[in-house]
Amino acid sequence: MANLEAKHLFAYNRFPDNELKKLLVVAYFPFGVILLLLRSVLALFLVIFGQVLPDTQVTQNFLYNLACICFGITVSVDNLKQKENVSVYIGNYLSILDHLAVSKALGFILPLNKTPLQSLPGLGITNLGSINNADSFKKNLEVVLKNKNTSVYLCPEETPTNGRALLKFNSKYFEFFEKVQPVCITVKRPLDIAISTIGSTYINDVLYFMYAPFTNYTIKLLPSLEKKSISTDGFSEIVRENIASELKITASPLSASDLLEWSKRYLAEERRRAQERTNQLSNSFSSASNPELVRMAAQVKEVLPHVPVGTIYNDLNVTRSIDTTITNILEGRIRFVPETPRPSSPTPSTSQQPSTSGCTSSSTPSRQGACTSSTQFNTGASTFGKSANERTKSIKERKEQLIAAARRRYIEKHNLDIPV
Structure with missing residues (x-):
């Protein structure tokens, strides 16, 4: 047996x-x-x-x-x-x-x-x-x-x-x-x-x-x-x-000690899951009673689609700021399990123009800015730092670029009249 x-x-x-x-x-x-x-x-x-x-x-x-x-x-x-x-x-x-x-x-x-x-x-x-x-x-x-x-x-x-x-x-x-x-x-x-x-x-x-x-x-x-x-x-x-x-x-x-240890881990995991369910329920009530929070969370989700909505709600409840929440997420201050973004369904074309994803000379200024931002969204370091100070500086620079890029995408997506 x-x-x-x-x-x-x-x-x-x-x-x-x-x-x-x-x-x-x-x-x-x-x-x-x-x-x-x-x-x-x-x-x-x-x-x-x-x-x-x-x-x-x-x-x-x-x-x-x-x-x-x-x-x-x-x-x-x-x-x-x-x-x-x-x-x-x-x-x-x-x-x-x-x-x-x-x-x-x-x-x-x-x-x-x-x-x-x-x-x-x-x-x-x-x-x-x-x-x-x-x-x-x-x-x-x-x-x-x-x-x-x-x-x-x-x-x-x-x-x-x-x-x-x-x-x-x-x-x-x-x-x-x-x-x-x-x-x-x-x-x-x-x-x-x-x-x-x-x-x-x-x-x-x-x-x-x-x-x-x-x-x-x-x-x-x-x-x-x-x-x-x-x-x-x-x-x-x-x-x-x-x-x-x-x-x-x-x-x-x-042995008895093996069972005791396993039961402690199991019960701790059950308490953690129960706490998560409680948090999700409280977030649901919070979002239902605060439409502004729902709007802000939706905007953050558009910029960072891989972040769970519950995580966004929890941080927005504290910061009440879209920019601060995005910064907290990008700088790794918030722990979460990334979600796989749902692929967007293709929109049927109403014309026979061959270009549907590239930028043309007839694009609007905002569209040109978005294209420019997407092509320039590269935060990788050009060289690998020889010293620890150089590598630390490179990491900080890339963090700042990530935050700036996310902010720029958000402003361009909503056509906000804010200096980039």
Whole structure:
């Protein structure tokens, strides 16, 4: 199976593109809102009980069941008899509430990854710190395993995906475990409402857990694996290959940091495009309410047809001067992507004169001036400067010639009574 790129491991839309399913989503909307409100009340009780109840096994079982009801989580286990007495379960990462489903299926298990429920003391979730601080992490882990007498659940991918591939595991976790049991998780929702989307926050994802009819987790346990004399990297890769093979997905060479970097670039580009659309819309409103600006922009566009109208509008909004805007464009003070000028359609001739583009002796003075200007519109330096000062001077001279030529063309085109 070919390796997937980072862009293939994100969901971009919360709702499906299928037209029939869109209609079903619209029909479900009022029921979803009612369900969201009811579950929000239960979530309020969950927060209150999680703050005031003691951290005991009975409390944890009660709160985890209440949390599953609040978030509409249902769980089915394919082979519960495969469960072994291990201290660590390793699974693929699909959502921020995976650990709730695993705990509901296998009994209370302490999640090592971040979760929005870790601020509730009654749930018994302990923050072990960053894996990058190995000594502190190991010490906290030993204390938790000894005092709580419970197993832990870990997603070494470290960031959720859409489930199409398995990210590279952070092998640092496997330094502390000699025996683990892999867990394969799949998640489905009615109406194909996405579990998470690129750029979504914890709050957004939790709200959609409460909005959806339910979220069904299917859990399958694989035989446990022992590290023995295998290296840490080799052991983590063996565990990953076992999970990927069972799920029939790709074991991707990408890591969580790769996905994070790609998503940052994607979201930055989306914000830039949204800003451009906003600017274009504001320019449209501005041009509609300011006919003078439209006239000025059209005249600049005639002189510099390769410059986008939006760019011209933006600068004219500041300068309010045709000459200044043309100067800014020619001197490179404004960045833009040049447009390809549309070729002008040929005008049918009304006479049989052979010359249609050249200048004749019977041309009007203004026409002769235009022809002279077009033939003399050459800003190239006659020689290449030998020194840097000469080349800089040559560039400045050509800039001045470009500005003068553009001004001359503009004056001649509109027959303005202004000295050239």
